[in-house]
Amino acid sequence: GGESACATGRAEHAGGGEGEEAVAARAEEGEGGAADDDEQWLALAEDFRARMTKGFEEAIKPNGGSIYTDEDGDVIVDWGPGFGAVRFNLNSEHRTLDVASPISGGLRYAYDPAAATWLHVTDKHDVRGILVRDFLRAGCVGLPDI
Numbered sequence: 001g002g003e004s005a006c007a008t009g010r011a012e013h014a015g016g017g018e019g020e021e022a023v024a025a026r027a028e029e030g031e032g033g034a035a036d037d038d039e040q041w042l043a044l045a046e047d048f049r050a051r052m053t054k055g056f057e058e059a060i061k062p063n064g065g066s067i068y069t070d071e072d073g074d075v076i077v078d079w080g081p082g083f084g085a086v087r088f089n090l091n092s093e094h095r096t097l098d099v100a101s102p103i104s105g106g107l108r109y110a111y112d113p114a115a116a117t118w119l120h121v122t123d124k125h126d127v128r129g130i131l132v133r134d135f136l137r138a139g140c141v142g143l144p145d146i
Helices: 003-008 020-028 038-063 127-137
Strands: 066-069 075-078 085-091 096-101 105-112 117-120
Touching: 038 066, 038 075, 038 085, 038 096, 038 105, 038 127, 096 127, 105 127, 117 127
Parallel strands: none
Antiparallel strands: 066 075, 075 085, 085 096, 096 105, 105 117
C-alpha cells in the first residue's frame, strides 16, 4: 500500500484480553492450551501481534516506517523506504503465527506453553530473536522493544 493506505489503515491494537502469560498459566493448569483451544490460540496470537506492533512503533520512526493492516487482516510493519516490511499472519488452520521477513523469508511459529513464547515449528528458535536480527541486518536504525 501507498502512503495513504499506511495512514488510513494503520493497525490500532489495544491491549485488552488475557495476554500470553495468563493464557499460558491457564494451559499449564490443565485449562486448555494454545494447541487445544481455538479461542485461546487466537487470544495468544492476537496479543503477540499487538505487542510486536507496539514494540516496533518507536523503532521504525527514524526509518520512515509505518504499521497498517492489509485487506486480509495481516499486520504489516513497514520498516521504512528501502528497508522492507514484516507481515504477521494468524494461520488458524495450523494454529500458527506466520511471519514473512524481508531478510529471512517466510517462517512459521507455534506457541509453546512451556517456553511461554512463539517458537519456530522445526528448529525452535524464538520469533523475537529473528525479528530483531532481521531488523538490524536490513540496516534499520534503532532497536524494537519486543
